Amino acid sequence: MMHSKTIAELAAGLQKRDFSSEELTRATLERIEQHDGSLNSFITVSGELALEQARLADQRLAKGEGSALTGIPVAQKDIFCTDGVLTSCGSRMLENFIAPYNATVVERMNAAGAVMVGKTNMDEFAMGSSNETSYYGAVRNPWNTAAVPGGSSGGSAAAVAARLVPAATGTDTGGSIRQPASLCGITGLKPTYGRVSRYGMIAYASSLDQGGPLAQTAEDAAILLNAMAGFDERDSTSVDTPVPDYTAGLGNDLGGLRIGLPKEYFSQGLDDGVAGVIDMAIGEYKKLGAEVVEISLPNSPLAVPAYYVVAPAECSSNLSRFDGVRFGHRCEAPKDLEDLYKRSRGEGFGAEVKRRIMIGTYALSAGYYDAYYLKAQKVRRLISEDFRQAFDKVDVIMGPTAPTVAFNLGEKADDPITMYLSDIYTIAVNLAGLPGISIPAGFVKDMPVGLQIIGNYFEEARLLNAAHRFQQTTDWHKQTPPGFE
Amino acid sequence: MSLDKNDVERIAHLARLQIDEADKPEYATNLSNILDFVEQLGTVDTENVDPMAHPSDATQRLREDVVTETNQRERFQKIAPQVENGLYLVPKVIE
Numbered sequence: 001m002m003h004s005k006t007i008a009e010l011a012a013g014l015q016k017r018d019f020s021s022e023e024l025t026r027a028t029l030e031r032i033e034q035h036d037g038s039l040n041s042f043i044t045v046s047g048e049l050a051l052e053q054a055r056l057a058d059q060r061l062a063k064g065e066g067s068a069l070t071g072i073p074v075a076q077k078d079i080f081c082t083d084g085v086l087t088s089c090g091s092r093m094l095e096n097f098i099a100p101y102n103a104t105v106v107e108r109m110n111a112a113g114a115v116m117v118g119k120t121n122m123d124e125f126a127m128g129s130s131n132e133t134s135y136y137g138a139v140r141n142p143w144n145t146a147a148v149p150g151g152s153s154g155g156s157a158a159a160v161a162a163r164l165v166p167a168a169t170g171t172d173t174g175g176s177i178r179q180p181a182s183l184c185g186i187t188g189l190k191p192t193y194g195r196v197s198r199y200g201m202i203a204y205a206s207s208l209d210q211g212g213p214l215a216q217t218a219e220d221a222a223i224l225l226n227a228m229a230g231f232d233e234r235d236s237t238s239v240d241t242p243v244p245d246y247t248a249g250l251g252n253d254l255g256g257l258r259i260g261l262p263k264e265y266f267s268q269g270l271d272d273g274v275a276g277v278i279d280m281a282i283g284e285y286k287k288l289g290a291e292v293v294e295i296s297l298p299n300s301p302l303a304v305p306a307y308y309v310v311a312p313a314e315c316s317s318n319l320s321r322f323d324g325v326r327f328g329h330r331c332e333a334p335k336d337l338e339d340l341y342k343r344s345r346g347e348g349f350g351a352e353v354k355r356r357i358m359i360g361t362y363a364l365s366a367g368y369y370d371a372y373y374l375k376a377q378k379v380r381r382l383i384s385e386d387f388r389q390a391f392d393k394v395d396v397i398m399g400p401t402a403p404t405v406a407f408n409l410g411e412k413a414d415d416p417i418t419m420y421l422s423d424i425y426t427i428a429v430n431l432a433g434l435p436g437i438s439i440p441a442g443f444v445k446d447m448p449v450g451l452q453i454i455g456n457y458f459e460e461a462r463l464l465n466a467a468h469r470f471q472q473t474t475d476w477h478k479q480t481p482p483g484f485e
Numbered sequence: 486m487s488l489d490k491n492d493v494e495r496i497a498h499l500a501r502l503q504i505d506e507a508d509k510p511e512y513a514t515n516l517s518n519i520l521d522f523v524e525q526l527g528t529v530d531t532e533n534v535d536p537m538a539h540p541s542d543a544t545q546r547l548r549e550d551v552v553t554e555t556n557q558r559e560r561f562q563k564i565a566p567q568v569e570n571g572l573y574l575v576p577k578v579i580e
Contacts, residue, residue, distance in 0.1 A: 375526050
């Protein structure tokens with residue numbers, strides 16, 4: 001069963017020449033063809049390009065060259081620009097946008113020898129928590145096709161959960177890697193802000209956006225982050241600090257690890273079943289030698305409101321580039337320039353994107369800047385300070401990734417604020433710029449639950465180590481949705 | 486904060502967004518609800534708190550003032566809606 005293997009297992013098979021990358025890639029493309037009809041996790045499948053990359057990978061492998069990713073099929077979230085391949089960002093605005101260059105993440109993964117099999121579906125411009133705002137149709141959760149996969153990296157999460165691909169990339173502005181990873185029962189890592197280059201990653205909220213991997217295991221996430229992370233002078237917020245080998249410390253002992261449990265993450269709105277699963281997972285960590293400390297992040301209830309000022313403000317500025325002049329959608333027969341702008345944008349953007357652009361425009365407009373944007377940035381500082389103080393006392397923070405398991409399609413689509421609150425435990429991490437990971441920790445009514453682990457700045461290795469040790473003693477991450485075994 | 490249809494029109498104009506007439510009441514309701522929701526920010530005292538624009542409070546890196554990009558006009562204009570002689574075309578702006 002090649003499709004259920006992890007990257008680490010597949011890499012071993014490729015190295016021993018048990019199978020070639022071309023065979024593996026063909027099998028992956030066939031599986032996508034067979035199974036994606038019920039999920040809609042891909043916007044584009046780039047079969048020919050993939051086979052070409054696979055043959056090149058086989059040449060490298062034959063010479064004993066390459067990395068742990070050489071010859072491994074991966075999917076890219078459709079927010080990453082891919083030279084010569086449609087990059088739609090889930091929007092009608094970019095329905096015809098064949099990117100003229102590669103994002104740094106894509107370039108780095110190509111250089112590592114990964115084989116891109118396609119581009120995954122997502123909430124339009126990464127604005128959503130259910131993948132229902134995509135112009136290309138909602139993605140379905142492989143654990144229950146009536147349920148959402150989460151968002152905005154819902155296509156990537158569903159594709160990995162259904163074992164269509166061993167790994168995919170995502171981006172996380174307010175939880176968009178961790179929340180779908182939780183809802184689909186896989187591992188998803190949001191690195192420290194600045195760790196992974198944003199060059200060629202279509203911008204939503206630039207001070208929050210960060211790319212990262214989605215995979216079956218923490219070990220695979222470490223292999224992927226090794227390729228993705230690193231300084232890039234083309235991203236002005238890329239951080240120039242050395243990238244460690246994230247696989248090196250995976251097996252480290254967890255004895256004495258201090259885990260902080262924020263009391264605010266176990267109160268309002270948390271589903272009882274999810275709370276039970278998280279308690280069990282914490283118990284597992286105690287068995288592994290960790291110490292548990294109750295902590296407080298007193299300003300965390302303000303994270304979602306602060307986010308819904310900061311993110312829309314930045315989005316209203318970022319998305320002004322879509323003007324119907326240089327690329328993207330243009331309306332028919334504009335009568336003047338203003339009409340061209342307004343109709344191209346009105347037709348090209350969906351309702352949620354328009355809402356966020358308008359909230360941001362309002363928050364930044366004359367007379368309102370101090371009351372909204374400046375205020376939200378000050379609250380952001382308080383939220384960030386809460387974490388700083390917590391990390392004086394503990395090594396990592398744990399809690400639920402999302403307050404509930406996956407909800408049904410349509411259930412929250414008409415009420416933006418209810419939808420926004422599904423990111424209640426993930427958003428603060430983006431405001432502070434910290435790394436966080438979600439790993440499978442159990443089930444409630446046959447739907448997966450994710451445990452979130454938050455670390456201090458640039459402590460991805462510690463998160464991956466904690467996640468890996470949990471995965472060595474549990475098998476939640478090995479569960480596969482019925483019908484996709 | 487309660488926005489009405491006129492507010493929606495004013496904001497949509499600032500954002501250069503065409504909003505269908507029939508959708509305006511729903512935008513007014515949704516945007517008002519979102520603004521009410523973020524009003525919670527007013528409950529916390531932020532006197533003497535520095536606004537945080539960036540997670541690591543980094544300043545912009547500088548580089549040598551040299552040309553780093555090559556001219557790829559044809560390549561980039563291939564995906565433009567309308568070009569002529571290397572220029573992007575838009576409706577007439579100056580009468």
